[in-house]
Amino acid sequence: MGGFGFDSGKLKASGDKGDMYLVLQVVLTEKFIGTGSGVSSLTNLQATINEQAAKGYRLHTITTVSSGSKGFLGGDKIQATMIFEKVL
Template structure:
């Protein structure tokens, strides 16, 4: 089994209102890795604006999980 797992999740701004529209996806990724015996070791984020139709700000979250 791998000692570390690195995953990326893109958080998208809600079409209407503020905040992220897919925090449940991030939560699901974290819980899925926890169920496999990993803990969240590090998380980093980078933001970027999307200029396309119905685009909004995006946050790219990189998560590093460590086997416990």
């Protein structure tokens, strides 16, 4: 079995530039057929966290939920929702 990779990119809640909290949602898709060990998923999540840290936010909360399957040979989806808090 392959690893997870970004399916539809990042979704960001709309808000103002000075918001104290930022909510990002990332949808990952498990590749049923292919190579990989999930390292790309961790790299993508790490990049997202580091991108927000560079903007002055720290990860406050992360939750994951299984959000369905693409069916036979399609793999599963995992939805990660991250809440970032502005560092003052």
